[in-house]
Amino acid sequence: MKDSFHINTKVIGLIGHPIKHTYSPFIHNIAIELKKLDYIYLPFDVPAASLHNAVEGMNALGIKGYNVTIPHKESIIQYLNNVSEEASTVGSVNTVLNDHGKLSGYNTDVHGVLETLNPYKDEITGSQICVIGAGGAARAVIYTLIRHFKPQKIYLINRTEGRADSLKTYFSAKMKFDAFITRELFPPDLVEVFRDSKLIINATPVGMFPENDDTISTLEDSFIKNQIVFDLVYNPTKTKLLQIAEQQGAIALGGLKMLIHQAAKAFEIWTGEQVPIEELERSLQLYLSD
Ligand code: NAP
Numbered sequence: 001m002k003d004s005f006h007i008n009t010k011v012i013g014l015i016g017h018p019i020k021h022t023y024s025p026f027i028h029n030i031a032i033e034l035k036k037l038d039y040i041y042l043p044f045d046v047p048a049a050s051l052h053n054a055v056e057g058m059n060a061l062g063i064k065g066y067n068v069t070i071p072h073k074e075s076i077i078q079y080l081n082n083v084s085e086e087a088s089t090v091g092s093v094n095t096v097l098n099d100h101g102k103l104s105g106y107n108t109d110v111h112g113v114l115e116t117l118n119p120y121k122d123e124i125t126g127s128q129i130c131v132i133g134a135g136g137a138a139r140a141v142i143y144t145l146i147r148h149f150k151p152q153k154i155y156l157i158n159r160t161e162g163r164a165d166s167l168k169t170y171f172s173a174k175m176k177f178d179a180f181i182t183r184e185l186f187p188p189d190l191v192e193v194f195r196d197s198k199l200i201i202n203a204t205p206v207g208m209f210p211e212n213d214d215t216i217s218t219l220e221d222s223f224i225k226n227q228i229v230f231d232l233v234y235n236p237t238k239t240k241l242l243q244i245a246e247q248q249g250a251i252a253l254g255g256l257k258m259l260i261h262q263a264a265k266a267f268e269i270w271t272g273e274q275v276p277i278e279e280l281e282r283s284l285q286l287y288l289s290d
């Protein structure tokens with residue numbers, strides 16, 4: 001880790017609340033080290049009520065850019081001068097660039113989802129897809145699916161069904177895609193929905209550390225050979241859902257690749273530099289196995 005800082009050291013960081021379990025400082029400070037840049041990445045715990053003051057303060061201090069996480073991903077938009085087409089359509093911003101006081105917002109989760117799914121583009125395009133969750137991450141997932149994979153149909157399953165319905169209405173209006181079927185957790189035909197979907201995506205925190213043994217359902221005979229199951233959870237790197245899916249012949253994709261790619265894209269926006277992805281991934285795997 002870099003140990004000398006001075007007046008020209010550029011500060012980048014993260015705002016959110018709570019932010020105790022974030023890997024972003026590790027990832028970005030490793031990237032800074034790999035690229036030998038004069039930057040430092042710091043986490044700032046900013047509760048919802050302090051967002052306005054935090055944005056003003058960061059502008060005054062000349063902070064070059066920051067990631068934005070829960071609960072600010074939507075509320076940050078009112079303070080920005082520009083919002084990228086992706087972030088504007090998704091309806092949430094996870095990366096802000098401060099160009100001499102002019103703030104631009106981006107959603108790099110979209111890039112992370114795309115990098116994870118692109119190797120399976122031919123199989124996924126035009127197929128039925130099942131998404132579980134209707135929060136911020138699900139929004140980035142749905143945008144990416146509609147824009148890049150033209151699904152035949154999206155089953156949107158969420159604990160609070162009204163929230164799934166809101167997403168359906170939102171994306172029907174924004175992206176002219178209305179082939180959604182919304183369901184509450186656990187619809188009686190969950191197994192059929194799963195088995196008929198080429199791709200199943202978990203965009204909820206279910207199965208995340210320390211609740212490693214949790215899954216969204218019992219999942220017996222729910223998967224088929226060569227089906228793709230993508231869990232956005234990255235800790236553990238292979239969730240119980242992915243273990244079960246793999247045992248039943250599915251291709252299991254964890255959230256780590258998305259995490260690294262969304263970070264690399266944000267890093268590029270702030271510094272103009274491309275991160276060596278494989279080296280970053282190796283460092284993160286080592287860090288997680290400690
Ligand atoms: P969020 O906005 O808080 O949404 C959470 C979603 O999960 C909601 O739909 C919520 O349902 C559902 N949910 C929460 N607890 C649940 C439970 N016990 N049972 C069933 N459903 C539950 O969070 P988010 O930002 O979308 O993040 C979701 C997950 O994605 C997190 O695990 C996060 O770490 C992960 N993520 C990963 C990456 C990556 O780079 N790999 C990037 C972003 C997010 P209700 O609507 O009913 O509350």
